[in-house]
Amino acid sequence: AKEAAEWKKATESEWNSWKKKEVFEWVDAPQGAQIIESKLVYKLKLDAFNIPLRYKARLVARGFQQTGVEMIDAFAPMAHPTTIRLLVSIAAANGWDIKQADVSTAYLSAELPETIYLSPPRGMERADGKVMALRRAVYGLATSGALWHACFVDKMRKFGMEPITDDDTIFRVKKLDKEGKERELIVAIVVDDCMMTGDSEELRLEWVAFMREFFELTYDGDLQHYLGVRYERTSKGIKASQTAYLERCLLRFGMEKCNSSPTPMDARFAVTPDDIDEHPDPALLKLYQSMIGCLIYLSVWTRPDIAYAVNVLARFMSKPTPALITAAKRVFRYLRGTPSRGIHFPVNYTGPFGKHVLYAYADASDSDCKITARLTGGHILFVNGAPVAWKSGRQPLVTLSSAESEYVQATAACTEIIYVRSLLERAGIPQAPTILYDDNQAAIEMSKKPCHRQRSKHIRRRFHFVRDCCLDGTVKLIHVRSEWNAADAFTKPLPEHSFVRLTQVLHNETETTTTETTTTGTTTTGTTTTINAPRI
Numbered sequence: 001a002k003e004a005a006e007w008k009k010a011t012e013s014e015w016n017s018w019k020k021k022e023v024f025e026w027v028d029a030p031q032g033a034q035i036i037e038s039k040l041v042y043k044l045k046l047d048a049f050n051i052p053l054r055y056k057a058r059l060v061a062r063g064f065q066q067t068g069v070e071m072i073d074a075f076a077p078m079a080h081p082t083t084i085r086l087l088v089s090i091a092a093a094n095g096w097d098i099k100q101a102d103v104s105t106a107y108l109s110a111e112l113p114e115t116i117y118l119s120p121p122r123g124m125e126r127a128d129g130k131v132m133a134l135r136r137a138v139y140g141l142a143t144s145g146a147l148w149h150a151c152f153v154d155k156m157r158k159f160g161m162e163p164i165t166d167d168d169t170i171f172r173v174k175k176l177d178k179e180g181k182e183r184e185l186i187v188a189i190v191v192d193d194c195m196m197t198g199d200s201e202e203l204r205l206e207w208v209a210f211m212r213e214f215f216e217l218t219y220d221g222d223l224q225h226y227l228g229v230r231y232e233r234t235s236k237g238i239k240a241s242q243t244a245y246l247e248r249c250l251l252r253f254g255m256e257k258c259n260s261s262p263t264p265m266d267a268r269f270a271v272t273p274d275d276i277d278e279h280p281d282p283a284l285l286k287l288y289q290s291m292i293g294c295l296i297y298l299s300v301w302t303r304p305d306i307a308y309a310v311n312v313l314a315r316f317m318s319k320p321t322p323a324l325i326t327a328a329k330r331v332f333r334y335l336r337g338t339p340s341r342g343i344h345f346p347v348n349y350t351g352p353f354g355k356h357v358l359y360a361y362a363d364a365s366d367s368d369c370k371i372t373a374r375l376t377g378g379h380i381l382f383v384n385g386a387p388v389a390w391k392s393g394r395q396p397l398v399t400l401s402s403a404e405s406e407y408v409q410a411t412a413a414c415t416e417i418i419y420v421r422s423l424l425e426r427a428g429i430p431q432a433p434t435i436l437y438d439d440n441q442a443a444i445e446m447s448k449k450p451c452h453r454q455r456s457k458h459i460r461r462r463f464h465f466v467r468d469c470c471l472d473g474t475v476k477l478i479h480v481r482s483e484w485n486a487a488d489a490f491t492k493p494l495p496e497h498s499f500v501r502l503t504q505v506l507h508n509e510t511e512t513t514t515t516e517t518t519t520t521g522t523t524t525t526g527t528t529t530t531i532n533a534p535r536i
Contacts, residue, residue: 007057010056011057014040014057014058017104017105018059018108021108021136023108023135023136024118025132025135026132026133028129029117029129029130030117033117034065034066034117035117036061036116036118036141037061037119038059038060038118038120038132039122040057040121041057041059044056046244047225048230050244050247050248059138060138060139060140061138061139061140062140063142066116066142073142073143073146075146076149076191079170081300081301082389082416082419082420083169083188084190085240085387086383086389086420086424087186088223088231088240088386089384089388090356090427091345092238092345092347092349093347093348093349093355093356093384094199095347096197096199097201097222098197098231099195099196099197099222100193100196100221100222100226101193101194101196101219101220102192102218102220103152103192103218104215104217105216106148106191106192106215107136107138107144107148108136108137109136109151109152109214109215110137110144110147112134112136112137115133115135116133116134118132118138120132148191149189149191152189152215153168155211156171159173160175161185164423164426165426169188170187170188170423171186171187172185173203173207177200177202177203183200184198184203185204185207186198186427193226195226227301229242229301229302230242230342236346236347237345237346238344238345239342239343239344240301240342240343241302241340241341241342242297242298242302246298246335247339249294249298250332250335252290252294253290253291253329255329255332255336256336258329259333259336260333261330261336261337262334262496262499263334263493263494263499264305264309264334264493265330265493267493269312269327271315271316275323276319276320276321276371277320280320280321284320284321284322284325285320288320288324291325291329291332292313292314292317292328295313295314295331299311302342302343303335303342304380304387304506305489305506305507306331307390307490308376308378309327309331309493310392311393311394312376313327313331341503343387343508345384345508346386349385351384351385353382353385353435355384356384356424356429357383357432358382358417358431359434360379360381360382360416360434360435361380361413361437361486362377362410362412362413363379363438363439363482363491364378364402364405364406364408364491365492366402368492369394372394373398374394374395374397374399375395375399375405375491376393376394376492377392377393377408377409378393378487378491379391379413379416380490381416381417381420382508383420383424387508389416390490391412392490392491401442403443404443406443407443407446407466410438410443410477411465413466414475415465417469417474417475421434433474433475434475435476436475436476436477436478437480437485437486438477439481439482439485439488443477447467447470447477448467483501486502
């Protein structure tokens with residue numbers, strides 16, 4: 001291959017890293033010991049524009065051969081997309097810089113609690129038959145991720161940082177600068193990739209210098225390409241998009257020149273028992289699962305506008321038919337027409353809800369699933385006018401009325417609200433009662449006071465959680481007209497005009513002057529705010 005020299009150079013670099021960090025020693029294979037195989041894995045790293053960045057080689061263990069490992073010991077947390085978006089929203093609104101860094105050969109920095117034996121990869125075997133007795137964690141072992149995370153967190157705590165999430169993935173520290181002013185630094189961890197933001201470059205560089213005492217930390221500067229998402233800073237804020245990833249997906253499925261579609265799903269689309277196949281063709285199954293996997297990654301990070309369509313299609317991952325393949329292709333055709341769409345995080349936010357104030361929408365459909373008779377519900381949370389969390393999903397039970405379905409979905413929204421509120425409060429941003437907009441008056445009344453009515457007495461106790469949230473002042477349910485309920489896009493396929501309008505809300509794209517109606521009358525704000533200011 002033309003790149004043979006580059007791949008050889010990458011292999012030598014990886015092998016030298018193992019030697020430098022004294023990852024192993026050559027020993028005779030102990031009698032009866034489990035010897036795990038290893039292999040070299042190669043990957044061409046691309047940047048945010050699909051331009052080759054570097055050739056990468058990784059010597060990995062075939063960890064699936066390990067025995068006796070409990071899953072709890074193999075679990076390694078990573079920052080959730082919700083927390084990443086929340087940090088970007090806070091940083092953009094505060095005008096803070098966002099930087100990124102990564103740790104080279106991160107796993108090799110963690111020590112193994114016990115010796116594991118590894119055979120050399122093909123082409124690097126020894127004539128004397130010796131194997132590698134590992135001293136440090138290596139990529140591929142079941143417990144390496146957990147060991148590395150614990151190692152990195154230990155050094156974070158030594159710097160004085162404390163977690164603001166229960167899974168130790170977002171850390172915060174406050175220190176006094178030379179002038180005696182209190183400065184702040186927040187760091188998010190996703191395996192070996194770090195995202196940093198705060199109001200002090202001095203404190204950030206101090207953290208980088210400290211971590212370099214223990215790890216090979218590469219400081220990459222401004223946040224540009226992180227976990228497949230491109231972040232572009234403009235005078236109006238920060239835009240997060242996945243154009244390059246989408247282009248690779250379209251090329252992978254031969255749809256790079258396909259015609260575009262105005263919506264991701266036809267407004268009349270519905271899956272019936274006749275539309276699924278219990279024993280699909282293996283080639284069709286593989287294609288469908290690959291397509292849905294790509295769409296899930298897009299919908300989770302930057303494309304809430306396709307969340308409903310992807311959720312519906314993902315229900316049949318093991319039962320695809322040509323009709324479902326066509327439906328999945330329609331989603332890609334919609335994305336083909338909107339490749340650069342993403343989430344806008346505004347700078348110096350001055351919207352009607354106030355800076356760093358959390359608010360949300362919840363909605364539910366009317367038993368749209370023709371197979372289970374269950375309905376689809378959804379909710380979306382905003383901070384500084386930008387969406388930070390959303391979900392579209394089939395409810396876990398059959399509900400008997402629209403009020404009950406909306407009530408159940410409000411409970412689901414409340415669990416997400418409490419999580420995001422806790423992140424904001426631990427980051428030093430107190431919250432008033434969070435406004436949750438819903439378009440069902442009966443559900444709102446049920447949340448305000450206990451009642452024993454014929455249509456609500458059967459509701460399971462867990463779904464009354466929303467009432468507790470309202471009574472303790474965590475959440476305040478407020479009615480919003482259905483046409484301005486942003487969560488409506490997560491409950492059913494919409495006609496084009498409705499979909500276009502709500503998509504602008506979901507992605508925080510348009511600005512307009514709004515008029516709000518309250519119980520005391522109508523008040524015109526007279527100010528320019530984002531379109532996701534609700535019409536009550």
